[in-house]
Amino acid sequence: MNIFKSSIVLLTTTSLLAVAGEKIDQTLPIGDVTSVEVENLRGKIKIVGQSVDSVHVVGELDDEAEGFTFEQNGSVMLIKVEMPRHLENNWSRQETNLEITLPKNVNVSFSGVSSDIVLSELDADASVGTVSGNVAIKNISKRLEVSSVSGDIDAHQIGNLTHLSSVSGNIDTSGASGSLFVKSVSGDIEAKSTAPIVEAKNVSGEMVLSLNSVEDLMMSTVSGDIDADLSLDNNGQIKLSSVSGDFHLNFLNDVQAIFRLRASAGGDLINRLTSVKAKEDKYGPSSRLSFETGNASSRVSGSTVSGNIVLTHK
Structure with a gap:
């Protein structure tokens, strides 16, 4: 009996050790799964939506991986690379590199640390969270939420409700058609959008916005500069706020609004x-700019401490 127990322990340990660097090629039927959750500490994950009825994972695991989970639990399918709590500092290591194909209409969530993620071709919701990994998104038709600390975010041809957030990474996005919310601390933001509702915030990074007709636009910065090309709809509004950062608003239409700056x-x-x-206040260094254009059906309001606000027409 003791010999039997020893054999079981030996086989189990061998199986765990074999996982490190293992090649993966596994498939599960989608069944009644509505969402797929992917967790990977480091490496690269590519997720592509296709017209299929199964989830297929192919690639290679990290050299230090301790396990690989690919299973269904109710309506959720989990794909997870198990890693040790303490990693060796080995620059020659093989990191996880997996490609996942799944049905287009399944919701996807991804979490990682230094793992890059490429996600595309989904007619569903998607959420991505990473620390230092880069994020590349394309053709997500519904809700999208992405957060990163130092990794860059590239998101194009995205859905009707999009949230993109980074601390020091840059954000480059285009194609948002519903509501777009972008936020960065020190990273730069470049956004091209047809979304009627846009909110853009930063602290010290630069922002360049190319917007179509906006109904509701809110932009704020501390010391970063914001350049925006846009059209303002009738009955729309723009709100600006900065400390020392500059705004340059270039209107593409004959804007008809009340301006209060x-x-x-x-x-x-x-x-x-x-x-x-602009008129300077009688006492102190403050100044105000108030005027109206056209039928004044919209409103543009803003304040700055020491930054500049420039209004132009293209």
């Missing part, structure tokens, strides 16, 4: 839409 500590308010000039 204020600088409280010496920032310049420059109006190139009409002949109205």
Whole structure:
């Protein structure tokens, strides 16, 4: 009996050790699964939606992987690379590299640390969270939420409700058609969008926005500069806020709005839409710019401490 127990322990240990660097080629039927969750510490994961009725995983595991989970639990399918708590600092190691194909209409979530993620071709919701890995997204038709600390985010041809957030990584996005929310601390943001509702925030990074007709636009910065090309719909609104960062708003249409702008500590308010000039307050360094264009059906309001706000027409 003791010999039998010893054999079982030996076989189990051998199986666990064999997982490290193992090649994977596994398939499970989608059944009644509505969402797929993927977890990977480091390496690269590629997820592609296709017209299929199964989930297929192919590739190679990390040299230090301790296990691989690929299983269904109710309506959720889990794909997870098990890693040790403490990793060896070995630059020659093979990191996980997996490609996952799944049905287009299944929701997908991914979490990682230093794992890059490529995600495309989904007619479903998707969420991605990573620390230092880069994120590349394309053709996601529904809700999309992406957060990163230092990794870059590239998201194109995305859905009707999109949230993109980074700390020091850059964000490059295009194709959002519903609502777009982008936020960064020190990373730069470049966004091209037809979304009518847009919110863009940063602290010290630069932002370049190319927007179509917006109904509701909110932009805020601390010390970063924001350049925006846009059209403002009738009955729409724009709200601006900065400390020392500059705004340059370039209107692509004959904007018809009430403008109310204020600088409280010496920032310049420059109006190139009409002949109205900013007026300095009688006491202190603050100034105000108030005027109207067309039927004044929309509203543009903003404040800055020491930054500049420039209004132009293309």
